[in-house]
Amino acid sequence: MGMIKKKPYYFSDSSVASDTIIAFVMGGISLAIELASVVISFATLGHVPDIFGTLYLCAFILSVVGEIFAWLGNKAQEGGVKGKRVSIALNILTMLVPIWILLRGL
Numbered sequence: 001m002g003m004i005k006k007k008p009y010y011f012s013d014s015s016v017a018s019d020t021i022i023a024f025v026m027g028g029i030s031l032a033i034e035l036a037s038v039v040i041s042f043a044t045l046g047h048v049p050d051i052f053g054t055l056y057l058c059a060f061i062l063s064v065v066g067e068i069f070a071w072l073g074n075k076a077q078e079g080g081v082k083g084k085r086v087s088i089a090l091n092i093l094t095m096l097v098p099i100w101i102l103l104r105g106l
Helices: 020-042 050-075 079-103
Strands: none
Touching: 020 050, 020 079, 050 079
C-alpha cells in the first residue's frame, strides 16, 4: 500500500499574501500612469512630451511583472481568494488597456 500524503489546510482570515499586495501596488501604479497619460493626451490634443510614451511603456511592463506576482500570490497558502482574483484581474486590465489603445490607434 502506498502512503497518501494529505495537504494541510490552513485557516487564514486576516493575513494576505505578500505577493498579492505587491501585485495590487504594481497594478495600481500602472493604472494611474495609464489614466494620467490618456487624460494628458486628450487635454493637449495629442501634443504630449515624449516622457509620457516612456511612462506608458513602463506601466505596461509594470503590469506584466505585477501579473507574475499575482499568479505567485495565487499559489500561496495565506490570504483570501477574492484578493488574489482581484489582483489578477487588475493586472490583466492594465495589460489590455495599452494593447487596446495601440490597436485602436489613439
